[in-house]
Amino acid sequence: MIAQWHRRLAAIRDAGRWRQTKVLTPTGPTTARLDGRDVLVACSNDYLGLAWAHRDLGAGGGSGSSRLISGSRPIHETLERALGDAFGGQAVLFPSGWHANLSVLGAVLEEGDRVASDALNHASLIDGLRLARAKKTIVPHGDGAAWPADVAAIVTEGLFSMDGDLAPLDALPAGPLRIVDEAHAVGCLGPGGRGVSALLGARADIVIGTFGKALGASGAFAVGPPPFADLVRNVARAYIFTTAPSEGTAAAALAGFQRAGRDDELRARLATVSGALRDGLRGAGWNVLGSAHILSVVLGDDAVPTAAKLLDRGVYAAAIRWPTVPRGSERIRLCASAAMTDADVQQILDAFGAATLDSR
Numbered sequence: 001m002i003a004q005w006h007r008r009l010a011a012i013r014d015a016g017r018w019r020q021t022k023v024l025t026p027t028g029p030t031t032a033r034l035d036g037r038d039v040l041v042a043c044s045n046d047y048l049g050l051a052w053a054h055r056d057l058g059a060g061g062g063s064g065s066s067r068l069i070s071g072s073r074p075i076h077e078t079l080e081r082a083l084g085d086a087f088g089g090q091a092v093l094f095p096s097g098w099h100a101n102l103s104v105l106g107a108v109l110e111e112g113d114r115v116a117s118d119a120l121n122h123a124s125l126i127d128g129l130r131l132a133r134a135k136k137t138i139v140p141h142g143d144g145a146a147w148p149a150d151v152a153a154i155v156t157e158g159l160f161s162m163d164g165d166l167a168p169l170d171a172l173p174a175g176p177l178r179i180v181d182e183a184h185a186v187g188c189l190g191p192g193g194r195g196v197s198a199l200l201g202a203r204a205d206i207v208i209g210t211f212g213k214a215l216g217a218s219g220a221f222a223v224g225p226p227p228f229a230d231l232v233r234n235v236a237r238a239y240i241f242t243t244a245p246s247e248g249t250a251a252a253a254l255a256g257f258q259r260a261g262r263d264d265e266l267r268a269r270l271a272t273v274s275g276a277l278r279d280g281l282r283g284a285g286w287n288v289l290g291s292a293h294i295l296s297v298v299l300g301d302d303a304v305p306t307a308a309k310l311l312d313r314g315v316y317a318a319a320i321r322w323p324t325v326p327r328g329s330e331r332i333r334l335c336a337s338a339a340m341t342d343a344d345v346q347q348i349l350d351a352f353g354a355a356t357l358d359s360r
């Protein structure tokens with residue numbers, strides 16, 4: 001069996017798909033030490049720069065058990081009430097966005113339900129639909145007119161994690177249950193940071209969001225109409241059989257959620273940084289996808305060498321390769337942050353400019 005593992009890993013390496021972690025030691029909201037050098041981190045999902053602010057926040061250790069045994073704490077209830085009040089429904093917490101998507105789709109759908117799913121939905125949504133044994137119809141990405149009305153549910157992201165574009169939620173048909181993963185939009189877009197559905201004034205029956213991106217903590221949540229929370233707690237295996245988020249994590253999530261909800265200036269700054277990066281890169285001739293704070297510079301085979309050139313100039317932005325994205329669309333995915341200064345933005349643009357010169 002171990003020999004088989006080695007053969008599989010060798011095949012992955014030979015195909016140019018090798019993955020390994022890089023250990024970053026944060027030194028500020030957007031900076032870190034990487035392999036002995038100081039870098040500007042341009043690929044973090046900490047969109048509002050709140051993770052650095054939470055680094056010393058603590059309120060107890062691990063919860064020790066699932067919520068249904070002995071792991072539920074007052075801070076969990078407080079956070080769920082705050083989320084329910086903000087989004088208008090019943091909220092449930094999860095240890096991660098993956099747990100949330102598996103739980104929600106497994107709970108609200110039954111075997112054989114017909115579901116329409118955007119072609120570029122996140123892997124966790126795809127796996128959740130598989131586990132729910134739903135009959136899935138793949139809808140062309142971003143085509144609001146292509147969504148069928150004769151399905152039980154529509155499943156889509158609000159802000160797509162790789163192309164960085166907004167789902168046309170205001171063009172979806174009425175009738176089906178609308179399940180919207182707002183992981184990359186919560187805190188950043190819409191009134192009070194409630195996501196793309198709030199930004200477009202569109203109905204979302206179930207909103208899924210994470211604390212580990214703009215809100216600077218970790219874990220996730222989902223909000224839906226009654227009796228959504230009871231259904232999840234009683235049938236969702238990824239909720240029932242997992243340890244609850246720690247008290248410290250929940251406290252950081254609540255602090256991030258409350259800060260993001262009231263701080264329009266942070267969202268305005270994020271939009272300014274995003275616009276400056278987008279305009280600067282497109283003005284220099286780069287192929288940039290994204291209409292918000294996720295900017296994908298599509299490079300194909302040049303993605304990995306370009307990432308190395310950026311790092312040589314103190315900008316860390318990992319290359320996104322196949323099979324995460326289709327062959328030929330390999331890219332550098334930049335994530336803007338409200339904590340980036342004008343000098344940070346210029347450093348990124350200068351690094352891309354130098355990478356262009358190196359390629360000539």
